[in-house]
Amino acid sequence: MSNIKNNFKIHKPSSLLIITPGYPDKDNSLIMSKFVKEQVEYLKSYFDTVYIISPIPHSFGLFESDKLCHDYTYDNIKIYFPRCYYVPIFYFKKILLDNRLKVIINTIEKNNLKFDVIHAHTTWPSGYIGAKLKEKYHVPSILTIHENGDWFEKEVKMDFPLINYAWENSDVLIRVNNKDIPILKQYNDNTYSIPNGYSSKYKILNKKECRDILNIQQDKKVIFSLGVLIKRKGFNFLIDAIKIILKSNPDILCVIGGSGPLKKKLEKQIHDLKLNNHVLLAGFIQEEQLPIWINACDIFVLPSLSESFGIVQIEAMACGKPVIATYNGGSEEIIISDEYGLLVDPRNAYDLAQKIEIALNKQWDKEKILKYAEQYQWENIASRIVSVYNKTYSENVIFN
Incomplete structure (x- = not known):
């Protein structure tokens, strides 16, 4: 182990896969999880390619997301909105219907996506999916927990196996506040507090x-x-x-x-x-x-x-x-x-x-x-997130 530490070298990932429950459409006419897109704007310069997968429920055109969200590309970023089916009901600690993991795997395989690090946003289902993809593709998975305080407290009290699995099996947990870190460390020692950020368009105007x-x-x-x-x-x-x-x-x-x-x-x-x-x-x-x-x-x-x-x-x-x-x-x-x-x-x-x-x-x-x-500022926050990527990826390269 001492020889490994002495020869430790940071290996940097070249491609990033982001799993998120929402992402703005091409024209920004539908704003979902705008903070993810803003974060990506400052992360993209660190990677050759950034892939984003955000499953959209089938609604036969009834939901705005189903009508407006279609795959698109900009800069070095490729966004996929695969259609899925799920019923958001927990019953006897099981999900009645949810094929989001399957449609994400299908999207990866169909488009031959190659990635070095996974970053999932919110515990369910993205964090769970990220942990499952980690097992399948042998790449590290980071989970940022955005849930508001009441939501997070319910997740802890539920003691739901799939939520616990996401927290326990992600390589790193990131919480956007400090106060919940001691709770999350009970599930995963590699837990850090990194807040959200704001973009440069927010500045003093007359x-x-x-x-x-x-x-x-x-x-x-x-x-x-x-x-x-x-x-x-x-x-x-x-x-x-x-x-x-x-x-x-x-x-x-x-x-x-x-x-x-x-x-x-x-x-x-x-x-x-x-x-x-x-x-x-x-x-x-x-x-x-x-x-x-x-x-x-x-x-x-x-x-x-x-x-x-x-x-x-x-x-x-x-x-x-x-x-x-x-x-x-x-x-x-x-x-x-x-x-x-x-x-x-x-x-x-x-x-x-x-x-x-x-x-x-x-x-x-x-x-x-x-x-x-x-x-x-997102520049400062993105730098901290990338440091987590690099450290986690480098450790994954050495120990795997």
Whole structure:
């Protein structure tokens, strides 16, 4: 063993296979797991070829993903969207129907894909599939666990054999926060904390010009929030908070970007509270428009009940904006000082309203926020991920 250590040389992989539950289509008209695509943009320069496989459920053209997602290539990246069948039901610790592993193997064989490292995103099914492909093709598999706090906690409590298999048999586990590392180390000693990142398009722009583009009055105090309109994102508490704030701040405008199943319910809440002139549901916002919306605001608010990390808050910081967020499992590891933002109790509209008012009246140091956010630039995060690839691949070459 000592001779191996003395002669240890880092071997670098030349091709990467990514398994992900979602990936944007060619025209970016359907945004799924955009953070994976952004990460790939900064990983691709380290490889000759990057393969991405994202299984899409057959729906006879009913689902947007089935209609829009077709194989495409750009730069040195090849994306495959094989169609699959699965019923997302766990019954007696078995899956009723799921052929995603099979269709991924078929895609690999059909296209004669050769890869040195596998990187899977999210535990089920990608992490499980990555561990199975590791056995079949004898290449190392890395799993990044993106699950929000509540989801991750359920996975641990389920004690589901296939989930445990993914954690125990991946060569490396990466968690996007720090607090869950001790739990994951019970399944796999090779567990690291590496956060998500933000792209270079998030930067400071002229606030006046951004407001002119969006037709927002210059004298308004603008709050911006973003996310899928689902219960976990806590937008109902933000709307209640705006009602409270209006008593002392009549010039408030709160913009919530995103689409989702709770749209009608949130619209009714806004109408019932007579907030139509103060809360705007902006709907789905195109990726290229997001930096404009963020730069047009005064503060960014993330009222989520549960997050693993919360990419939008570092994107806001990259634009020099302070962030008001809840104690949700991810934000407290990012907002580590009141120089970058403020933390509030989840599900507490009064606490949220109070912290928003404090933030609107505080003089924030943009340069300090920007400097802090730099650690989350994708260039820096990608470099850390590639170091894990290289180390794991090199060890695999030597010991196999």
